[in-house]
């Protein structure tokens with residue numbers, strides 16, 4: 001994968017031909033073609049075939065991953081077989097509860113994006129993120145809410161400890177981390193608020209379920225004009241060590257962060 005983390009990762013059901021086609025023209029940084037929860041059990045074979053055809057035809061300019069079914073399911077082995085020889089950027093593994101769950105996909109030789117979506121996974125996230133095959137963690141907050149037996153519609157503040165644990169584990173392991181999906185596809189303001197919150201919490205990007213979420217997500221995770229100007233001023237003013245800059249103390253880590261933001265802005 002390229003150096004920069006994808007900001008927007010759009011799930012595209014492998015069983016939805018129109019969505020696979022439409023994804024060509026969307027500005028998502030990464031497509032995640034889904035063979036898991038979006039695909040009914042009796043359509044898994046069709047979805048694998050459609051996924052292979054779509055990936056073989058290609059998605060120019062986009063990174064492409066496939067989410068396979070989880071370890072211990074009846075579907076995973078056939079999913080892994082279906083990935084053979086495809087030009088993928090990553091494989092998304094759902095419901096990774098322990099590093100043992102990574103084993104079946106290791107032979108693919110592709111970066112793994114491990115989904116953290118159970119209480120057990122929250123406690124194992126540090127080990128999972130430290131695994132050399134893992135390139136990033138993805139929060140699976142629908143499943144986590146279910147596993148936690150949260151009432152339907154509960155604010156995600158109820159999962160704040162778990163969400164921060166995912167970011168902490170990813171940073172400790174030096175890998176990317178991506179926020180969970182926002183289910184209310186018609187709630188534009190709600191999506192924007194949650195995407196902004198995800199960035200504030202330290203996520204690199206957000207997983208998405210609908211084309212309408214792509215552009216707002218890219219905007220939420222891109223440096224703003226104001227941030228770019230502030231970073232340029234900070235870098236220009238930096239002399240090394242602690243100093244006063246525009247009414248606050250800055251040190252070397254602030255300069256490093258400003259340089260990283262500018263590099264991200266240049267793409």
Ligand SMILES: CC(C)(COP(=O)(O)OP(=O)(O)OC[C@H]1O[C@@H](n2cnc3c(N)ncnc32)[C@H](O)[C@@H]1OP(=O)(O)O)[C@@H](O)C(=O)NCCC(=O)NCCSC(=O)C[C@H](O)C(=O)O
Nearest residue numbers: 011012013018019022023034037038140141142143209210
């Ligand atoms: C959520 C949806 C089922 C909504 O479907 P629908 O009401 O049919 O959508 P629209 O009519 O508004 O669609 C408009 C057009 O956009 C295309 N479309 C829709 N979704 C996608 C998509 N994801 N990628 C590409 N294109 C898409 C439609 O085909 C329409 O096209 P056109 O004909 O030109 O008008 C649907 O959006 C959907 O299925 N989304 C993805 C669902 C999914 O993948 N779910 C699994 C991943 S989320 C998850 O598992 C969470 C995690 O594991 C956790 O635990 O939290």
Ligand SMILES: [Mg+2]
Nearest residue numbers: 117140142143
């Ligand atoms: Mg899930």
